[in-house]
Amino acid sequence: MTAPVMEIRDLHLRFPLGRSPGDFLTGRPGRVVNALNGVSLDLIRGETLGVVGESGCGKSTLARCIVRLYKPSDGEIRFDGNDIFAADQRSDRVYNRRVQMMFQDPYSSLNPRMTTGQILTEALRVHEMRPEADIPGRVAELLELVRLPQDAQHKLPHEFSGGQRQRIAIARALAVEPEVLIADELVSALDVSVQAQVVNLLLELQDTLGLTILFVAHDLRLVRHVSNRVAVIYLGRIVEIGDSETLFSAPSHPYSQALLQAAPSLNPDDRGRAVKLEGELPSPLNMPSGCPFHVRCRHATDICKSTRPTLQPFKEQGEVACHNVEEINTHA
Amino acid sequence: MDENTPILQVDGLNTTFYRNGSALAALRDISFSVARGEVLGLVGESGSGKSVTLRSIIGLARRYGDVTGAVRWQGRDLVGMADRALRQIQGREIAMIFQEPMTSLNPLLTVGLQLEETLRAHTDLSRTARRDRATEMLDLVGIPSASQRLKDYPHQFSGGMRQRVMIAIALAANPKLLLADEPTTALDVTIQAQILDLILQLAQDLDMGVLMVTHDLGVVAQTCDNVAVMYAGRIVEQGPVRDVLREPRHPYTVGLMRSVPENLPPRSPLYSIPGVPPGLDALPVGCAFAPRCASCIAPCSQDRPTLSLITEGRQVACFNPIATSQGNAA
Amino acid sequence: MSDVAFSSDRPSFVRKALRKPGLVAGMLIIGFSILLAIFPGLFAPYDPNAIDYNAIRQPPSWSHPFGTDLLGRDSLSRVIWAYQVNMQMAVLGTVFALVTGVIIGALVGYYRGIADMIFGRIVDAVITFPFLVLVIAVVAVLGPGLVNMYIAISVVYWVYYARLMRAEVIAQMGNDYAAAGVVMGYSDRRIIFRHLLPNAITPVIVYWMTDMALVILLGSSLGYLGLGAQPPQAEWGVLIAEGRNFISTAWWLSLMPGLAIVLTGLGFSLLGDGLADLLRPRG
Numbered sequence: 001m002t003a004p005v006m007e008i009r010d011l012h013l014r015f016p017l018g019r020s021p022g023d024f025l026t027g028r029p030g031r032v033v034n035a036l037n038g039v040s041l042d043l044i045r046g047e048t049l050g051v052v053g054e055s056g057c058g059k060s061t062l063a064r065c066i067v068r069l070y071k072p073s074d075g076e077i078r079f080d081g082n083d084i085f086a087a088d089q090r091s092d093r094v095y096n097r098r099v100q101m102m103f104q105d106p107y108s109s110l111n112p113r114m115t116t117g118q119i120l121t122e123a124l125r126v127h128e129m130r131p132e133a134d135i136p137g138r139v140a141e142l143l144e145l146v147r148l149p150q151d152a153q154h155k156l157p158h159e160f161s162g163g164q165r166q167r168i169a170i171a172r173a174l175a176v177e178p179e180v181l182i183a184d185e186l187v188s189a190l191d192v193s194v195q196a197q198v199v200n201l202l203l204e205l206q207d208t209l210g211l212t213i214l215f216v217a218h219d220l221r222l223v224r225h226v227s228n229r230v231a232v233i234y235l236g237r238i239v240e241i242g243d244s245e246t247l248f249s250a251p252s253h254p255y256s257q258a259l260l261q262a263a264p265s266l267n268p269d270d271r272g273r274a275v276k277l278e279g280e281l282p283s284p285l286n287m288p289s290g291c292p293f294h295v296r297c298r299h300a301t302d303i304c305k306s307t308r309p310t311l312q313p314f315k316e317q318g319e320v321a322c323h324n325v326e327e328i329n330t331h332a
Numbered sequence: 333m334d335e336n337t338p339i340l341q342v343d344g345l346n347t348t349f350y351r352n353g354s355a356l357a358a359l360r361d362i363s364f365s366v367a368r369g370e371v372l373g374l375v376g377e378s379g380s381g382k383s384v385t386l387r388s389i390i391g392l393a394r395r396y397g398d399v400t401g402a403v404r405w406q407g408r409d410l411v412g413m414a415d416r417a418l419r420q421i422q423g424r425e426i427a428m429i430f431q432e433p434m435t436s437l438n439p440l441l442t443v444g445l446q447l448e449e450t451l452r453a454h455t456d457l458s459r460t461a462r463r464d465r466a467t468e469m470l471d472l473v474g475i476p477s478a479s480q481r482l483k484d485y486p487h488q489f490s491g492g493m494r495q496r497v498m499i500a501i502a503l504a505a506n507p508k509l510l511l512a513d514e515p516t517t518a519l520d521v522t523i524q525a526q527i528l529d530l531i532l533q534l535a536q537d538l539d540m541g542v543l544m545v546t547h548d549l550g551v552v553a554q555t556c557d558n559v560a561v562m563y564a565g566r567i568v569e570q571g572p573v574r575d576v577l578r579e580p581r582h583p584y585t586v587g588l589m590r591s592v593p594e595n596l597p598p599r600s601p602l603y604s605i606p607g608v609p610p611g612l613d614a615l616p617v618g619c620a621f622a623p624r625c626a627s628c629i630a631p632c633s634q635d636r637p638t639l640s641l642i643t644e645g646r647q648v649a650c651f652n653p654i655a656t657s658q659g660n661a662a
Numbered sequence: 663m664s665d666v667a668f669s670s671d672r673p674s675f676v677r678k679a680l681r682k683p684g685l686v687a688g689m690l691i692i693g694f695s696i697l698l699a700i701f702p703g704l705f706a707p708y709d710p711n712a713i714d715y716n717a718i719r720q721p722p723s724w725s726h727p728f729g730t731d732l733l734g735r736d737s738l739s740r741v742i743w744a745y746q747v748n749m750q751m752a753v754l755g756t757v758f759a760l761v762t763g764v765i766i767g768a769l770v771g772y773y774r775g776i777a778d779m780i781f782g783r784i785v786d787a788v789i790t791f792p793f794l795v796l797v798i799a800v801v802a803v804l805g806p807g808l809v810n811m812y813i814a815i816s817v818v819y820w821v822y823y824a825r826l827m828r829a830e831v832i833a834q835m836g837n838d839y840a841a842a843g844v845v846m847g848y849s850d851r852r853i854i855f856r857h858l859l860p861n862a863i864t865p866v867i868v869y870w871m872t873d874m875a876l877v878i879l880l881g882s883s884l885g886y887l888g889l890g891a892q893p894p895q896a897e898w899g900v901l902i903a904e905g906r907n908f909i910s911t912a913w914w915l916s917l918m919p920g921l922a923i924v925l926t927g928l929g930f931s932l933l934g935d936g937l938a939d940l941l942r943p944r945g
Binding site for chain 1: 836837842846848
Binding site for chain 1: 529550605
């Protein structure tokens, strides 16, 4: 197995909500949103790691920690062996160049007052990617790379469709020749036929440029299609991680199973077959004790209410955080 | 398939909006019907006119543009109806739910008050009867401890629960038709499954027709009896869900289905329809899909194909429809 | 496989502007006011300080359209020459506040933290204090006169610009392009001044327009009270004050400069509203 390019260890992120005057009077501590509760994973060079989960599960927060938009409360992220939050690394802009991110909303991720040409030129110039004279040529190359016509250079973001804007965002990220790309719901806001265009482009670029991709999305079909490995997140914790095909064809954690069954299949004959998950996602303000999934889990036993399960190897190439994983998967 | 006579019959519906002096053909020649207990899906990408169709039926579109054609609702025509008479039908006989449950609920009023308001407007129940009915409705849509939650404000509910509240309000007056505009798009998959189940269950129990607008073919497959696929303001294919999804005949439907990564080798290139949908102010002369279509033939760029019956219950608007896998096309 | 569907028509800024009658009217009024301020000599029929004892307090006539004052000076010429002072007030009374406010507002909006908390208290302190009283107090300490008035206004007014700018920068930071700038490794200075500021400044510019009208009004009030421009300098507030005692016999003395104030104020308001419309971000 190749060495991981990025190692994430026991990452925690708590957002304090502030204390009400009542809290001050009674000395109660302020309320805290637990966005990440001990996420550990390795990103292996050249792979696509899919991250799935429902809204509020922490998948976007994880992405934003990796590019240092958020500083984790605990835990560490190592890139090429260096802690990216260490004091001497924090202002290191080389890291920004090597790890890039693309955002979900194609309407807000580009500066509305800068043309495509200016956006790309700025990236090239700030990181001194090319001598000044070669910049226009490189901008043209980048547009070609993401299949945009050359006259796109002189246009402002509002003159493009959603799919075209995401191409510009990809071009901006690629301008600094990164090794790792974080795609946070890159195509969620796009129509299916346009989604396919952008996903194809991303896969193709990955092959030609040898990129490592962290693909964060809620669309399970899409994640299955693009990923080599997949991590399923529930309430800020990874509940299952493993080889994409294995996980999607035979998920082991009861939450992964429920999530997969809930995704509406294109086959009308599947109607009514799925076992529906009861209840709602608990608020990250008051996390359930023990396994955070136990309140919705059909298989929950006493130990699930008291003890938090950790990720344990299960089947080949996979890890599952569930006390009853053996029983659940032998019954099924 | 359904022996029931239709309760809603849409016939040659056209909607035109005007912007900066130019006319936008938002809807052209839309015809379909919905029977009691039937769930009809309207599926298409953004800008295809699926939401405008709902808004034209219930009389919300005519404030912003011209609506012509016929929308027959139990023998009466809604298109030409006066606002006042229409208001008697909106909410009482035809109800609508929206994509974003937070913005369609008043944040300053309790859920109970909003439910009772609907009941007061559309029924002649007494005050205590209204209260009972409100509790009953919340109970019906699966909100636990309904009578206590009547006193809660919308922000105290989660996204899925809010959509349930919306459905309770919509159904309070016992409508015969529910217009659902992307009711689960803003929700997570596990919650989406719950809400779709609820809508189906209620349609069955209350013998209510449902017109479900969605962009997700999976939602159509799992909930609808019949489906109409829309492209650039027109219906391009229509028929029973099972048949349409199993053997799509219009090239656009085929493209839409193949764009969804299901049953494909991992990381293989996805099928993608080239190009983007045309702007409504610059529709091609012939078939609107012709410029993006792989099976485009000579007449496609000159004439516009009309929606016509090709086999039992199946309608397609295409000069050169995709052959069925059995090879017995036409 | 190109998905090109660009709209080729991007109506030019000027063409769009010309379609708005309010904006055009505002631009005409302010444009003409600026001309009058720069070249009063070209438009004024008489020397504003030329005393003519044969024509004292004459009502409006063909030779003196705005009448004459108690020293026989031509009122029209004096109102026109006053444009120089009053338009200068509009610019100098606001520009320092504008620049300081925009920079401080952008910085506290971007960095938040302790600086933002201190800023919040300053805002509270300033907006709870009656503005005119504050300015009068400053002028009273420093002595009357235009320069002291500018200082007095600027000391207080930057807070209003900064408050607006801060809110706008915070709103803009909700957009992912700001986050993208951080991820790209751009410096804070670049993100603040190249990315956030151009997108956040529109409401500030619009406010600046209306503010210039307010400053003219304030300057005239101080002139009227004898704390701003000093006679014999022609300034609208001073002119109104001069006519004050003759309001029943020589009404034109106060009315004409009053009309000039109203017209200029209207011009700035129309311009501000029109610009707000025009600069509203597109979808």
